[in-house]
Amino acid sequence: MSASVEQAIEQVAEAIARVENEIEEINEILKNPTISDVDKAYYRQKESQLRQEKSQLRQEKADIRQKELLLIERTPMPSIPENQSVNTPFLEDMQKDITVIKESVSKPDRATPQKTPASFGAEELSRLEGLGNVHNPDEKGIGDAVLTTEQSGSLLQLETEHQVVAFLTPFLTAVFQCNGSSNRVLVNSEEYKWLKTSGDEKSTYNQKPDMFICHKSLYQKRDPFAATGDSKLHQMRRSTDIFGQLSHWNLRRFLCVVLEAKKDISNSAFGQTINYAAHLSFEESGPITVRLVLFDRESFWLVETVKGRASSVRKCRWVDGGSKSRLEKFMLQDPLIKVLDKACFELGLVPEENGYLGSGAFGLVFKVCNQNGVAFALKIVPDVDDNVAELQKQMSITNEAKRKCPHLIVGAEEDSFRKFESYY
Known part of the structure; x- marks a missing residue:
C-alpha cells in the first residue's frame, strides 16, 4: 500500500477516534441527573451529528481502500528484462498490496474452501504467522487463570471430546457470565446441525459446532443427546447444562462467540473451525466479524475472522495467568x-x-x-x-x-x- 494511502487512512482513523472521544464525553454529560431538558436536547442533537460524522468517516476510509485497489489493478506492470528474476521486491510488494486491499473490500465467492481442513488449516496458520498475527501463550501473564493446575490435570485425563466439553462447561459458563442477569447462555450444540453450508436449511452437510454463546432469546432448546456407552459423560453432566441450536439462521450475526472442542488441537481442527466462520459470514446477512474459540485438554486458541477469513490467532493455556480475562474479553456483544x-x-x-x-x-x-x-x-x-x-x-x-x-x-x-x- 502506498505511503500516501496509508497516511490518508491514518488521518481518517484519527478523525474517527476524535469523534468517538467527543461522543463519550457527551454520554458522560448526559448521565448527570441535574442536567436541564434544554441542555439534554442540545447534547443529544450534537451526539446525533457526531454519529453521522463518524459514519461518513468510515465510508471515506472504505472509499480510500477501494480507490487504491482500482489504481493498482489499472497500473500497467513494468517490463522486466530477460535476465532479471520475476520475483523482484517491487512486484512482491505490489502483489501484497493487491492481496491485502482485496481482502479488506471483498467477500469470498464461495463459503467452502476447496481444500481439506488439514491443508486449509496449515496454509492459513502459515499465512497468519507470516503476517505476525499468531500470538503464542504468555507464560508471565498476570491475573486469574481459567483452571488451576489440579483442574488442568483432571482435564488432561479425559478420553473423548464430549467429556472435554462437559468438563469445561461450568468454567466457560462462569468466565462468560452466562445463565445470570446477563441473559447470555452457553449452548451445547454438539449433535445438532444448525450451521448452514448451503441454501438448504435441512441439508445433511450442515455443521454442528460444539458450543456457542448468545442471548437466551436467540436459541432453540433441544433435549440432551444420549450419552450412550459413556457412563463418565453421563455423570459429568449437570441439570443446568443447556442443549440446543440457533433458532434462526438470520440471527447468526448476533452470536457472541462460537466454540469448538478437540482432544488435541491440529491443523485439521483449525481448518474446520475457520471454515465455520466462512459459512457464518457468507452472504450479505452474515456477520463481518466472527470470533471463535478452538480448545483442547491443554489450551485454547482465540480465533478472529473478518469476512470469513482468519485475521488473528492468540494461543493460551488454561493455566496461564490472565487467561480468564483474555477469554472473557474476546466475546462480542452486539449493540x-x-x-x-x-x-x-x-x-x-x-x-x-x-x-x-x-x-x-x-x-x-x-x-x-x-x-x-x-x-x-x-x-x-x-x-x-x-x-x-x-x-x-x-x-x-x-x-x-x-x-x-x-x-x-x-x-x-x-x-x-x-x-x-x-x-x-
Whole structure:
C-alpha cells in the first residue's frame, strides 16, 4: 500500500477516534441527573451529528481502500528484462498490496474452501504467522487463570471430546457470565446441525459446532443427546447444562462467540473451525466479524475472522495467568442485543427463551413477559437512518387504529417507547 494511502487512512482513523472521544464525553454529560431538558436536547442533537460524522468517516476510509485497489489493478506492470528474476521486491510488494486491499473490500465467492481442513488449516496458520498475527501463550501473564493446575490435570485425563466439553462447561459458563442477569447462555450444540453450508436449511452437510454463546432469546432448546456407552459423560453432566441450536439462521450475526472442542488441537481442527466462520459470514446477512474459540485438554486458541477469513490467532493455556480475562474479553456483544436487555430492564419485562418472533425491514421482534406473566411483542430497531421515526409512526398508526376499533386492534402499551442513545 502506498505511503500516501496509508497516511490518508491514518488521518481518517484519527478523525474517527476524535469523534468517538467527543461522543463519550457527551454520554458522560448526559448521565448527570441535574442536567436541564434544554441542555439534554442540545447534547443529544450534537451526539446525533457526531454519529453521522463518524459514519461518513468510515465510508471515506472504505472509499480510500477501494480507490487504491482500482489504481493498482489499472497500473500497467513494468517490463522486466530477460535476465532479471520475476520475483523482484517491487512486484512482491505490489502483489501484497493487491492481496491485502482485496481482502479488506471483498467477500469470498464461495463459503467452502476447496481444500481439506488439514491443508486449509496449515496454509492459513502459515499465512497468519507470516503476517505476525499468531500470538503464542504468555507464560508471565498476570491475573486469574481459567483452571488451576489440579483442574488442568483432571482435564488432561479425559478420553473423548464430549467429556472435554462437559468438563469445561461450568468454567466457560462462569468466565462468560452466562445463565445470570446477563441473559447470555452457553449452548451445547454438539449433535445438532444448525450451521448452514448451503441454501438448504435441512441439508445433511450442515455443521454442528460444539458450543456457542448468545442471548437466551436467540436459541432453540433441544433435549440432551444420549450419552450412550459413556457412563463418565453421563455423570459429568449437570441439570443446568443447556442443549440446543440457533433458532434462526438470520440471527447468526448476533452470536457472541462460537466454540469448538478437540482432544488435541491440529491443523485439521483449525481448518474446520475457520471454515465455520466462512459459512457464518457468507452472504450479505452474515456477520463481518466472527470470533471463535478452538480448545483442547491443554489450551485454547482465540480465533478472529473478518469476512470469513482468519485475521488473528492468540494461543493460551488454561493455566496461564490472565487467561480468564483474555477469554472473557474476546466475546462480542452486539449493540442491538444490548438495547433488547436495556429495554426489558426499563420497561419491567423479561425476555423469553427462544423468544425471537421475526424481523421486518428495519428491526427485530421478541416475545417478552411483564411481571404478571402477560406476554408482549417487543420491537427493537437500531437508531440509524430513519428507523426510530418509522417506529414512532407505526406506534401512532396502531394506537389510532386501536382507538377506532378497540375490540379488533391490539395497540402499543402506553409509555412503552424508549430510546437508548448510547448504543449507536
